[in-house]
Amino acid sequence: MDELNSDRPRDPYLLTEDDIKEPPKTVWETIKHLGPGFVLSAAIVGSGELIATTTLGARAGFVTFWVVILSCLVKVTLQLEFGKHAISTGETVMTAFNKLPGWSYRQVNWSIWTWLFIQVFKLLQVGGIVGGVAITLNIVFPSVNVTLWTALTAITASLLVFRGYYTFVERFCLVMIAFFTVFTFLSVYFLQYTSYAIGWGDILFGLEFNLPTAMVGVAIGAFGITGVGGDEIMYYHYWCLEKGYAAYTGPVEKSEEWTRRARGWIRVMYWDAFLSMVVYTLVTAAFYILGAAVLHAQNVVPEGYQMIETLSGMYTETMGVGAQNVFLICAVVVLFSTLFSALASWTRIFSDCFGTLGVFDFYDIEQRRKAIAIFAWVFPILWALLFLFMQLPVLMVIIGGFFTSILLLIVVFAAINFRYVRLDDQLKPGRFYDIAFWISVVAILLAGVYSIIQVI
Numbered sequence: 001m002d003e004l005n006s007d008r009p010r011d012p013y014l015l016t017e018d019d020i021k022e023p024p025k026t027v028w029e030t031i032k033h034l035g036p037g038f039v040l041s042a043a044i045v046g047s048g049e050l051i052a053t054t055t056l057g058a059r060a061g062f063v064t065f066w067v068v069i070l071s072c073l074v075k076v077t078l079q080l081e082f083g084k085h086a087i088s089t090g091e092t093v094m095t096a097f098n099k100l101p102g103w104s105y106r107q108v109n110w111s112i113w114t115w116l117f118i119q120v121f122k123l124l125q126v127g128g129i130v131g132g133v134a135i136t137l138n139i140v141f142p143s144v145n146v147t148l149w150t151a152l153t154a155i156t157a158s159l160l161v162f163r164g165y166y167t168f169v170e171r172f173c174l175v176m177i178a179f180f181t182v183f184t185f186l187s188v189y190f191l192q193y194t195s196y197a198i199g200w201g202d203i204l205f206g207l208e209f210n211l212p213t214a215m216v217g218v219a220i221g222a223f224g225i226t227g228v229g230g231d232e233i234m235y236y237h238y239w240c241l242e243k244g245y246a247a248y249t250g251p252v253e254k255s256e257e258w259t260r261r262a263r264g265w266i267r268v269m270y271w272d273a274f275l276s277m278v279v280y281t282l283v284t285a286a287f288y289i290l291g292a293a294v295l296h297a298q299n300v301v302p303e304g305y306q307m308i309e310t311l312s313g314m315y316t317e318t319m320g321v322g323a324q325n326v327f328l329i330c331a332v333v334v335l336f337s338t339l340f341s342a343l344a345s346w347t348r349i350f351s352d353c354f355g356t357l358g359v360f361d362f363y364d365i366e367q368r369r370k371a372i373a374i375f376a377w378v379f380p381i382l383w384a385l386l387f388l389f390m391q392l393p394v395l396m397v398i399i400g401g402f403f404t405s406i407l408l409l410i411v412v413f414a415a416i417n418f419r420y421v422r423l424d425d426q427l428k429p430g431r432f433y434d435i436a437f438w439i440s441v442v443a444i445l446l447a448g449v450y451s452i453i454q455v456i
Contacts (some may be wrong), residue, residue, distance in 0.1 A: 008166070013362070020248060030267075033268050034268070040175035042338070048285060051132070057288040058301045072277060083273060088246075097109055098356055126339065126346075128387065133335045184286040239347065262427055278450065347379070
């Protein structure tokens, strides 16, 4: 478990010449350096895809299937901008945000204060996810009540994260990704042995870019909640640093050698981001198909975590009660993957934030590890208490989702600054990339503003 004896940088947040490494030149070597996308995919494919995406399929049927696919594909450019900024500067998110244009209070940028305010409500969202895991476990093992499952879920997450090592986080997320990817595809496969079987005609119909007027609101909502979100984009920044991409590039300097290394590690990051996009797009599509095929046909739209029990029940028609239990256990894994990845990410970004506020020195490796360990216990306790106090997991997730829309606007602003102000001229991409970038920016802005207006 101790990464000090591995070939990773001793401290990936401090750039030194000792950690410089040439970027890989072969496909196999590139694959060996992938990883941040695994953590990202584990965060994305959780409550959003299992609950929200399936609900959208239940509401709209296959007609907005293309919207969900497009949502997963176009947002990746913002993720790439944060990854490029991490590699080319070695800065953390909070250090980068503190250099954004605009007013400051106590030498801390407005974007950080706004982010900190939003996190008050994001606590509710992850608390709802903790509740979702507990509720699902209670369905599988009803002899243990939801309160006890909530406590066990929180403690398990803390035990897995508090040591703070990147390698363990990456490998654990990889295992969970493999598990829930196989489970999701099997769910769609076994669907064919029920009365809700689908054909290629259904899929092709969903890809015809049809959008009835009545479905416009649903489509924009689908775009906002599927694929990579503002939180995950910010978290990806840290995982690129901890993987060593910036440390391997070396301290920032104006030289051909540094530019060549930066381009090489950015290319690795591109592979990482695109492969993770493929994973979460396929899994998201599968969840959508389940909702569209099973629930839309019945004109049934269960609320929140009732979706899990409803979907699991359909397998009893052809495969018995045992299949239902397998589905429920797999649903627990999907939800817990989000919780685990969220906790690992929260410990880092909050440690960074408190370092920026002057509470401690984030760039001191021992102080940072101590902060990560403390936050790994504090946050699950808060999430569990919030759920047990409110006991409205769906509402908690919805509240957090609304504030995620606001956070996306800050992420877009930062990405534009990274691309057109901070990025080294030698690393700037071509015209095709910029077109894709602005499509992503405009689409996210429209979805974010629409979500805010709808809530107001």
